[in-house]
Each structure stands twice: as C-alpha cells, then as structure tokens.
Amino acid sequence: MNRRLFLRNLAASGVGAYLGSRAFVRALEVADLSRVDVEKVWVREVPQILARIKPPVFPDRDFDLTRFGAVGDGRTDCTESFRRAIAACHRAGGGRVIVPAGTFLTGAIHLRSNVCLHLMPEATIRFSQDPQKYLPVVFTRWEGVELMNYSPFIYAFEQENIAITGEGTLDGQSDEEHWWPWKGGARAKSEGPNQIKDRNALFEMAERGVPVSRRVFGAGHYLRPQFIQPYRCKNVLIEGVTIRNSPMWEIHPVLCANVTVRGVKIISHGPNNDGCDPESCTDVLIENCFFDTGDDCIAIKSGRNADGRRLKMPCQNIIIRGCRMKDGHGGVTVGSEISGGVRNLFVEDCRLDSPNLDHALRVKNNAMRGGVLENLYFRNIEVGQVAHAVITIDFNYEEGEKGNFTPVVRNYVVQNLRSGRSQYALDIQGFRNAPIRDLYLEDCDFAGVAKPSIVKNVEGVTLRNVRINGRLVDRLA
Known part of the structure; x- marks a missing residue:
C-alpha cells in the first residue's frame, strides 16, 4: 500500500490515535496535578491503549x-x-x-x-x-x-x-x-x-x-x-x-501501528547500539525485556529536524513495563530525533542498574529539533546506580539553542522512584524562552547522591514526599 492509503487505513482502524484522539490528548493536559489526577490517568488511559495492542495471530x-x-x-x-x-x-x-x-x-x-x-x-x-x-x-x-x-x-x-x-x-x-x-x-x-x-x-x-x-x-x-x-x-x-x-539501532519500528516487543534480550555494545527505538509509531507495548547496550536502552523518536517536521507524525501511546536495563547511555530516553513530538508515554515496574548506565530517565532535545513532548508518566522505578543523573531533561543536547524551533516538555510525572547511587538526582535544563513545565515528583527517594541537582528554567514543579540523601525537599535548587 502507498503512504496515503496506509495513513487512511491507520485512521480507520482506531489505532491511529494521533489522527483521531484529540479528546484523549486534551484529557491528559492537567494544569495542577494531584495524586488523584495521576491515578485517574493510569486507570483510564493505560487499559484503553492496551485494548488496542493485539499481537498478530498466524495460521497453523x-x-x-x-x-x-x-x-x-x-x-x-x-x-x-x-x-x-x-x-x-x-x-x-x-x-x-x-x-x-x-x-x-x-x-x-x-x-x-x-x-x-x-x-x-x-x-x-x-x-x-x-x-x-x-x-x-x-x-x-x-x-x-x-x-x-x-x-x-x-x-x-x-x-x-x-x-x-x-x-x-x-x-x-x-x-x-x-x-x-x-x-x-x-x-x-x-x-x-x-x-x-x-x-x-x-x-x-x-x-x-x-x-x-x-x-x-x-x-x-x-x-x-x-x-x-x-x-x-x-x-x-x-x-x-x-x-x-x-x-547500530537494534529494534526500530517506524510509522507502525500496534507493535509488541516482549521478552527480548539485547546484548550489543557497538556505537549507536540502541536497544529499541519506536519512531513515529502509535500504540506500542515493550515489556519484560533485557537491555545491555552501547547506547540508549529504549529511545522514543519521531524524526530529525526538517524531515521530522515534514512527516508530522509523533510517537504516542507507548507502554513500557517490567523491563531491566543494564549498560547504556540512557535507560528510558525520549529523543533526540524527536521533531514530530511524543505524547502519552507510560513506564512502570522497571529496574535500571549499572555504573555504565549514564542516565535512568532521560529527555534529549534542542532548538534544532523542537517538538512537543507531553504526558510522560513513570512509576515504580528502581535504580541501583547510574553514572550521571537519575532524571535528565536537557534542551542543550548537541546543538542546544542553535536553532529556530522551540522545544517543549510538559507534564512529566514520576512516582515511587528509588535510586541508590548517582552524581546527581536531577539534571533538568530548559531554555529561558522555553522552560520545562509541569514537573511532578511524588514518593521519590534519591540516595547516594554526590552533587546538588542541576535545575535551570523550570516552571510548575510539584514535589510530594521527595527525599535526597534522606532529607525531605520541598523545592528544587
């Protein structure tokens, strides 16, 4: 089938959420999150996504x-x-x-x-x-x-x-x-x-x-x-x-709908050896996988710069659960080829642990990519150790501010995260003209942290029961 027919079929199938789910997107745009709000999102949205993800069945x-x-x-x-x-x-x-x-x-x-x-x-x-x-x-x-x-x-x-x-x-x-x-x-x-x-x-x-x-x-x-x-x-x-x-990249579905990656074991330490990179895909389940890689373990992508904007297809409605990450640049990463945007990412019950894992949860973006990254939810995350930061959201990746496109990160939610050792708990850097918005952390305990967090240009932070090296914190410094 040609591209136009593929997209028309995708919309008609009910799995092309970007083409027919603006109400779903609006439902997740919560200005002032509470514990009840977050639980409603998980209870309401995740079952709907899972109901659409059905592995193919083959004749005998x-x-x-x-x-x-x-x-x-x-x-x-x-x-x-x-x-x-x-x-x-x-x-x-x-x-x-x-x-x-x-x-x-x-x-x-x-x-x-x-x-x-x-x-x-x-x-x-x-x-x-x-x-x-x-x-x-x-x-x-x-x-x-x-x-x-x-x-x-x-x-x-x-x-x-x-x-x-x-x-x-x-x-x-x-x-x-x-x-x-x-x-x-x-x-x-x-x-x-x-x-x-x-x-x-x-x-x-x-x-x-x-x-x-x-x-x-x-x-x-x-x-x-x-x-x-x-x-x-x-x-x-x-x-x-x-x-x-x-x-280079190991599992790379592109512009696909209804994707399941389950129980896969990836051991590959070459350059750019990302484990699983869904790009501009809709309705994706990655579960119970093991990653030991030379680059990001999982990286959510949607196209680079002008080409990503030409296609205008975000990566969306993604569920990652029960995975284990060892070596890599990032455990669960969004970016950096992310110009088409990403929305509605749900990550739960994952364990990340290696001195050769740089970041546990990571966002990579800049003013060349742009893209709207929104509604990113993480819960029940266990981090043994990472080399740099447990949570990194960085608009300065590679080209930084050398571009004309505004990167957007909003509604980034982390609940029940435990980490044992890192240089930083948080490395979160927006731009003055494009701050990171609506960061919500609840029941998070960062232990063995060597240095104060790096926090620049962030608006709308909510902290509930967040500890760094055993000390309860009520603001990010």
Missing part, C-alpha cells in the same frame, strides 16, 4: 527453512532459502517460517504479510558481514531522516501481521572490523572510510527538501543498516529472541 502452518535448501552449518549462504520460505508462507495465506537448531548464514531478510519468522531453541541466524548482501537499497530511515540505503538485516515495508519469535539468537556479527568502524572515531582501527561525510550529506539534503527518491546511499557509502526495521507496518510482534552485535 509451518514452513521448515531446511525444506527450502537451507543448511545450518554457519557457512552456507541461506539468503535465497529465507526468501523462498517466506514467499511460500505468504502465498499460502500465512503461518510460521521455522528456523531449526543450527547456525544459518544469510543476508537481508524481508518479511511479508502474515508471516512469523520463528527461531527454535539452539537456532541462530547469523548475518553476513558483506555489505553487498544488503542491496539493493530500500526505503528506510536513518537517525530520523528518510532515504534509500542498505536494507536493515530484517526488514518489512508496508506489511501487516508480521512477527519474529522464538528462543533463538539473531547474531549481527558486528565488531571493531565490521560495521562498527563506519561510525569513525574510537571504533575505527585505522583511518578507513566512515559515515561522517555521508551523514552530513544526508542531513543537508533533508534540510533542503531533496525528495527521498534522490537521497540514495548504499554501495560506496557508509551509513550502517539497522538490525530489525518494520516500516509503515501494522500489527507487529517481536518476542523471545536474543539479539547480539548490531551495526
């Missing part, structure tokens, strides 16, 4: 990958076997493509509607280190900007009812010699080619409004592919698998 048909010529010896190229098995499953009306025990080497895998890629225990899909295996280029999004680039390792475009499930492993085979050096800097063992020139060229094209069809990269360029990217898809499930060693 199995297509064993080995029947299509695949050999699980870790050496035989199984790319064509995956293509044939997925095509057969799709033609039959759907079912599961079964990856049995063994190690199956492949290039890009493209999912189709009504197909579940299911990895049995002891099954590994190992992705080729040869960039040519991810050509021809596909329509994708890279750091918040649309383009034609290398295919993500597992990709789907404008499909419905797709899944990746099972107890097996997805191995990206990225390391200091493959994919990661394209970042440049410390990851590069030599002064070889890297992404810097291409990254700048892509961003410049987006600012000039160059059509996406002419933003062609891929062969001869060095913009790393993502690991898993469903693009403009509906009814997506990713469940149970372990993901290792990605080129």
